[in-house]
Amino acid sequence: MKFRAIMGALCAxxxxxxxxTAQAAESVEVLHWWTSGGESKAVGVLKDDMTKQGYTWKDFxxxxxxxxxxxxxxxxxxxxxxxxxxxxxxxxxxxxxxxQGVLVNIDSVAGxxxxxxxxxxxxxxxxxxxxxxxxxxxHRVNWLYINKAALDKAGGKVPTSWPEFFAVADKMxxxxxxxxxxxxxxxxxxxxxxxxxxxxGADFYKKALVDLDQKTLTSDKMVQVFDTVRKxxxxxxxxxxxxxxNLATAMVINGKAGMQFMGDWAKGEFANASKKAGSDYICAAxxxxxxxxxxxxxxxxxxxxxxxxxxxxGQLALAKTIMSPEFQExxxxxxxxxxxxxxxxxxxxxxxxxxxxxxEQTAIKSGxxxxxxxxxxxxxxxxxxxxxxxxxxxxxxxxxxxSAVAALAKAAKTK
Ligand code: GAL
Numbered sequence: 001m002k003f004r005a006i007m008g009a010l011c012a013x014x015x016x017x018x019x020x021t022a023q024a025a026e027s028v029e030v031l032h033w034w035t036s037g038g039e040s041k042a043v044g045v046l047k048d049d050m051t052k053q054g055y056t057w058k059d060f061x062x063x064x065x066x067x068x069x070x071x072x073x074x075x076x077x078x079x080x081x082x083x084x085x086x087x088x089x090x091x092x093x094x095x096x097x098x099x100q101g102v103l104v105n106i107d108s109v110a111g112x113x114x115x116x117x118x119x120x121x122x123x124x125x126x127x128x129x130x131x132x133x134x135x136x137x138x139h140r141v142n143w144l145y146i147n148k149a150a151l152d153k154a155g156g157k158v159p160t161s162w163p164e165f166f167a168v169a170d171k172m173x174x175x176x177x178x179x180x181x182x183x184x185x186x187x188x189x190x191x192x193x194x195x196x197x198x199x200x201g202a203d204f205y206k207k208a209l210v211d212l213d214q215k216t217l218t219s220d221k222m223v224q225v226f227d228t229v230r231k232x233x234x235x236x237x238x239x240x241x242x243x244x245x246n247l248a249t250a251m252v253i254n255g256k257a258g259m260q261f262m263g264d265w266a267k268g269e270f271a272n273a274s275k276k277a278g279s280d281y282i283c284a285a286x287x288x289x290x291x292x293x294x295x296x297x298x299x300x301x302x303x304x305x306x307x308x309x310x311x312x313x314g315q316l317a318l319a320k321t322i323m324s325p326e327f328q329e330x331x332x333x334x335x336x337x338x339x340x341x342x343x344x345x346x347x348x349x350x351x352x353x354x355x356x357x358x359x360e361q362t363a364i365k366s367g368x369x370x371x372x373x374x375x376x377x378x379x380x381x382x383x384x385x386x387x388x389x390x391x392x393x394x395x396x397x398x399x400x401x402x403s404a405v406a407a408l409a410k411a412a413k414t415k
């Protein structure tokens with residue numbers, strides 16, 4: 001007898017009806033923003049795993065890098081009483097959602113998570129002493145991607161400081177190569193800006209963007225940050241308005257442009273285009289940030305479903321699968337990240353991922369491991385949004401650095 005027929009017979013006999021329908025037919029609705037080539041391959045692994053376990057995957061993908069559009073869609077869904085089973089939420093936003101009383105706890109599948117996660121990250125997955133989020137992987141944000149052939153053609157070397165960077169950019173320009181591929185959304189502006197903040201040192205970054213220390217925010221060094229960003233902008237092409245990050249990555253992949261500042265989800269695009277780290281492209285830490293690491297950990301939270309306070313079997317299966325070693329490995333191979341779970345073998349990973357892993361360990365020990373502001377890890381939504389507005393305004397106008405610094409200090413007071 002087939003499984004369905006057996007369940008049907010048991011159900012007719014008054015046994016196991018609830019269990020059968022809950023487990024075999026539960027549909028899990030998953031809200032995320034992973035829609036680029038590499039991203040969809042990565043989330044596809046989770047979809048397949050869930051389907052194999054008998055769940056129906058209802059994809060709620062909202063395109064838009066870094067998730068601004070996805071977050072707006074999520075609010076609408078929750079307010080209208082149609083919260084998805086799971087949503088891609090990270091950093092302090094996890095606690096913000098938990099404080100609304102709309103999440104379920106997933107403690108029952110998280111028994112061994114504490115010993116398998118770096119403490120900084122384990123903490124983020126909690127709200128009021130319970131696990132409410134499941135982490136996927138660690139993305140490093142402070143990367144510079146370089147097309148190897150373009151670098152060779154220009155006769156440049158991998159830059160480790162801003163003067164070296166500008167020298168390479170000039171050489172590319174002289175060789176007829178567009179030096180920097182840049183996209184045109186506020187989060188991409190903020191990603192570059194935080195890279196430059198980090199190049200002033202991890203302590204400076206922490207005081208400025210984690211502690212929001214007014215003295216640091218208004219310092220001469222911060223004026224220099226804006227000056228450097230302005231200088232970098234001189235190497236952008238004119239067509240960046242509205243451009244998605246993955247289209248900018250494609251320009252580096254196909255040699256139209258020489259370099260891109262982007263987190264290592266860009267590596268998922270290189271991998272998807274069958275490009276090899278080291279020979280086709282180079283991943284280097286952003287100039288001046290070799291010893292530091294801006295981390296960005298993606299996670300899912302799980303929403304109470306109609307009439308239910310506890311996690312459903314499907315939600316628990318999702319959380320358990322996300323943290324399983326096999327999934328952690330395959331997801332990151334496609335995504336460009338490294339597994340967040342400790343002890344997963346790095347054997348199958350490329351040199352960039354191995355470097356990310358080694359640099360992460362060094363940065364954790366040296367105090368250079370810092371949360372990314374641009375990717376929702378460092379500040380609650382309101383402050384991050386206000387800072388983002390200042391940076392985007394600066395990068396899309398001719399505002400001078402000193403007045404941008406004054407605006408930044410004011411924005412950092414946003415609660
Ligand atoms: C980040 C997210 C990454 C990647 C990127 C571009 O915020 O953490 O997983 O998807 O946005 O969409």
